[in-house]
Amino acid sequence: MDTLAQLKAGQLAGVTRLDLSCGLTEFPQEIFDLADSLEILNLSGNALSSLPDDLYRLRHLRVLFCSDNAFTEVPECLGQCQQLSMVAFKANRIHTVSAASLPPLLRWFILTDNQISQLPTALGERPLLQKLMLAGNHLEHLPESLANCKNLELIRIASNRLTHLPDWLLALPSLTWLAYAGNPVEMAVELAGDDSTPNIPWSQLSLEHVLGEGASGIIRQATWTPPSGSTQPVAVKLYKGSITSDGSPLHEMQACIAAGRHANLIKVEGRVIGHPENQAALVMQLIDPSYRNLAALPSLASCTRDLYEPSTRFSADVALRMARGIASVAAHLHQHGITHGDLYGHNILWNEAGDCLLGDFGAASFHATADSLESRALQRIEVRAFGVLLGELLERIDSGLSEDNRQRLEALRERCCQPNVLARPGFEEVNRSLEHH
Incomplete structure (x- = not known):
C-alpha cells in the first residue's frame, strides 16, 4: 500500500x-502529477464522496477502485x-x-x-x-438495452427485487455465469426433496487452523467428536453475513445443502447448531491434500x-x-433445480489421477425442475461455462489424444458455446458425448 x-x-x-487507503475525505490533487503513467488507481477503503470533474486528465487510467467509501452516486466525471x-464502487x-x-x-462494472x-x-x-456485478441492490428490473x-459473459444480480428473468437476458449469446439468488423470482421456486442434513452441535467441534478464506466465509480444519462413533477430522465453513459479489453467503449455504450427494461434490456432513454467536456454519468432509485448485481467478486483464x-x-x-466428472455433477445439480x-476452473479441485470436486456455491441459484423454456435456457447458459472449461482442458492436453478425438471434442466445445x-446440448447429452471418448 x-x-x-x-x-x-x-x-x-x-x-x-x-x-x-488512509481515511481520505478529498481526492489528493497530487495524483494528477502521475498523469503520464498512472493506469490503475485504488482508492477503496476511504471516506470519499466525490471525485474531481477533471479526472479525465489521468489520460492513461484504465482501472478505478472506489469500493468501501461514501459515494451516493457514480461520479459523472468517469464518462x-x-x-x-474497469470501475468498482x-x-x-x-x-x-x-x-x-x-x-x-x-468492460467490467x-x-x-x-x-x-x-x-x-x-x-x-x-x-x-463483459462483466456486470449488481448483487445486493434494489433493482426491480434491468434496462432492456x-x-x-453481445459480449456480456458474467452478470451478478443476486439479492435484488427482480420478480422475473427477462427473455432477452436468457438469450444473450455470450452469457456464461449468471447468479440471481435472493430475488422474488428465485425465492418462489419450491425446492425439490426433503432436507435430511443432520444438525451438529457446536460443542462437538474443536476448531484448528485456517484452511482458506473467501468472500463468503472462513474454512477451518476441525475435529468432530460425535456422541457415538469415532472422532474424525473435518472442515468447518463459518459463513459471513454480508453481501458478496456473488450474493448472500446464506444462500450459498442453502445451495450446498440442497445439492445433495455426488462423487464430484464436497460432502456436507451437517449443519452447525448452537454457535455462541449464532453464526451459520457447515461441517464438510476434509479434502485430501493431494487435491489442488485447477486454475487461479481471472486477472484484471x-x-x-x-x-x-x-x-x-x-x-x-x-x-x-475431469471433463466427465464436471459434466456429471452439473447434470446432477440441474436435476435438483440448481x-x-x-x-470455473478456479472452483475445481483436482488431483493427478483426474479426480475432481466442484466447490464454491456462492453464485448458485434455484430454478424449477419442470422442463420449460426458462429452465432450459438457465441450464444451457451453464453449458456454455462447461464449453469454456472444456476448451481450457483441451489446450493443456500434451499426450494421448488422437486427432479424430480432438476434432470431436472441439466440435462438442463449439456446440456448448454456440x-x-x-x-x-443439455448436460445429459454432453455426458453421452463424453462417454465415447
Whole structure:
C-alpha cells in the first residue's frame, strides 16, 4: 500500500498503480502529477464522496477502485475518461447511476452492495461490457438495452427485487455465469426433496487452523467428536453475513445443502447448531491434500477467464476424466433445480489421477425442475461455462489424444458455446458425448 506522504513528496513518480487507503475525505490533487503513467488507481477503503470533474486528465487510467467509501452516486466525471474500462464502487451508498457516468470503453462494472433501484438505458450502449456485478441492490428490473451487450459473459444480480428473468437476458449469446439468488423470482421456486442434513452441535467441534478464506466465509480444519462413533477430522465453513459479489453467503449455504450427494461434490456432513454467536456454519468432509485448485481467478486483464500455471498439463485420460466428472455433477445439480453460476476452473479441485470436486456455491441459484423454456435456457447458459472449461482442458492436453478425438471434442466445445442458447446440448447429452471418448 502506498502512502499519502510518499505521494506528496513526489516519491511515486512514474508508477502505473497507486493504492491509497488512509481515511481520505478529498481526492489528493497530487495524483494528477502521475498523469503520464498512472493506469490503475485504488482508492477503496476511504471516506470519499466525490471525485474531481477533471479526472479525465489521468489520460492513461484504465482501472478505478472506489469500493468501501461514501459515494451516493457514480461520479459523472468517469464518462470523460477515455481509457477507463474497469470501475468498482462496491459497498458505498450509491442510489444514482447516470448515463453521463459511464465511460465509453466500460468492460467490467462493479456496483455490488449499494442502494441502486434503476440503471440507465445507456448501459446497454457499452458494447465492450463483459462483466456486470449488481448483487445486493434494489433493482426491480434491468434496462432492456442490455440485450445489445453481445459480449456480456458474467452478470451478478443476486439479492435484488427482480420478480422475473427477462427473455432477452436468457438469450444473450455470450452469457456464461449468471447468479440471481435472493430475488422474488428465485425465492418462489419450491425446492425439490426433503432436507435430511443432520444438525451438529457446536460443542462437538474443536476448531484448528485456517484452511482458506473467501468472500463468503472462513474454512477451518476441525475435529468432530460425535456422541457415538469415532472422532474424525473435518472442515468447518463459518459463513459471513454480508453481501458478496456473488450474493448472500446464506444462500450459498442453502445451495450446498440442497445439492445433495455426488462423487464430484464436497460432502456436507451437517449443519452447525448452537454457535455462541449464532453464526451459520457447515461441517464438510476434509479434502485430501493431494487435491489442488485447477486454475487461479481471472486477472484484471483476462476479466472473465481463469489463469492457469504454464506448467499445468494433462494426459488425455486425466483431462477427460475431469471433463466427465464436471459434466456429471452439473447434470446432477440441474436435476435438483440448481445452477452453480460459477462453473470455473478456479472452483475445481483436482488431483493427478483426474479426480475432481466442484466447490464454491456462492453464485448458485434455484430454478424449477419442470422442463420449460426458462429452465432450459438457465441450464444451457451453464453449458456454455462447461464449453469454456472444456476448451481450457483441451489446450493443456500434451499426450494421448488422437486427432479424430480432438476434432470431436472441439466440435462438442463449439456446440456448448454456440450463440443460440437453446440450441446448445443439455448436460445429459454432453455426458453421452463424453462417454465415447
